[in-house]
Amino acid sequence: MTKIAVLSDIHGNTTALEAVLADAKKANVDEYWLLGDILMPGTGRRRILDLLASLPITVRVLGNWENSLWRGLHRKLDLTKASHRYLLRQCQYILEEISPEEIEDLHNQPVQVHRQFGDLTVGITHHLPDKNWGRELIHTGKQEDFDRLVTNPHASIAVYGHIHQQLLRYGSDGQLILNPGSIGQPFFLDAKLRKDLRAQYMILEFDEAGLADVDFRRVDYDVEAELQLAKDLKLPYFQVYYESLVNGIHHTHNQELLYEIAQKQGHDIELDAWLDGSND
Numbered sequence: 001m002t003k004i005a006v007l008s009d010i011h012g013n014t015t016a017l018e019a020v021l022a023d024a025k026k027a028n029v030d031e032y033w034l035l036g037d038i039l040m041p042g043t044g045r046r047r048i049l050d051l052l053a054s055l056p057i058t059v060r061v062l063g064n065w066e067n068s069l070w071r072g073l074h075r076k077l078d079l080t081k082a083s084h085r086y087l088l089r090q091c092q093y094i095l096e097e098i099s100p101e102e103i104e105d106l107h108n109q110p111v112q113v114h115r116q117f118g119d120l121t122v123g124i125t126h127h128l129p130d131k132n133w134g135r136e137l138i139h140t141g142k143q144e145d146f147d148r149l150v151t152n153p154h155a156s157i158a159v160y161g162h163i164h165q166q167l168l169r170y171g172s173d174g175q176l177i178l179n180p181g182s183i184g185q186p187f188f189l190d191a192k193l194r195k196d197l198r199a200q201y202m203i204l205e206f207d208e209a210g211l212a213d214v215d216f217r218r219v220d221y222d223v224e225a226e227l228q229l230a231k232d233l234k235l236p237y238f239q240v241y242y243e244s245l246v247n248g249i250h251h252t253h254n255q256e257l258l259y260e261i262a263q264k265q266g267h268d269i270e271l272d273a274w275l276d277g278s279n280d
Helices: 014-026 046-053 064-073 082-094 100-107 143-150 223-232 238-247 255-265 267-278
Strands: 002-007 031-034 057-060 112-117 120-125 157-159 166-170 176-180 199-207 210-219
Touching (some): 014 046, 014 210, 064 082, 064 100, 082 267, 120 143, 143 157, 176 199, 223 238, 255 267
Parallel strands (some): 120 157, 157 176
Antiparallel strands (some): 002 199, 112 120, 166 176
16 A cells, blocks of 8 residues: 655645645655645745655656746846746745755756556656646646646556646546645635635555545645745735735736836845846
8 A cells, every 4th residue: 555645836835835744644645746836936945845855755747837946047037027027036035045056956857757556657747748837737628638648658547736726537548637736826716616725735545456545635724824924034026925825816927917016015126136146
């Protein structure tokens, strides 16, 4: 019997991750799979990396926010876009506690990994096997895109993250496709479902016969404590983080709002001073 906690899309939410790990410990899991998007835009930096370093993580794949953090480190973002300046300011915040070498390590992860349990092959990704960003695998995505998770090579089970929603569906030939949801930023289109923003993860249990159990879990955590931590740490773009945790609304691509916040709160001035200093 092997019990696996599947963690995805932490997005720097320290308090949510701590609650999930406490829940997984009570469930007596044997190992952990980490599906990417570990840091940003939440409070967690060194604390989150230390928590993860203490776990028996047997699978890690690359998330798109690891790409964004790496691109910010190497100045590969477009300073004319408010959303890119937002990411750069988040990168500046991360670099206060985490070294460039550690960011390189976060970035140097595979896009897809396969694990074998008896006759069952499990494919593990953040999003698509060759593209860890995009909207192809949202709940209404095309069947042919989901089939890409379980072909070339063939897998009987696929596990992916990215969409921030717990999901179970099937490939065209009956393969099982699973998403554990998001620890740090759960997302729902339905307004009534969106009232429940508990941290999400999944426990898989394999035994001699195959996949014995799929357990979609939701864990309550202290949202107010996380928001207070964000204030104490002077988290950039606090308003955006607040909206994601309290109302389940994500503004990371809202160019107009991000520009307005950057102007009002001085993030553009902070960012330009940091960039000027780092280029000396």
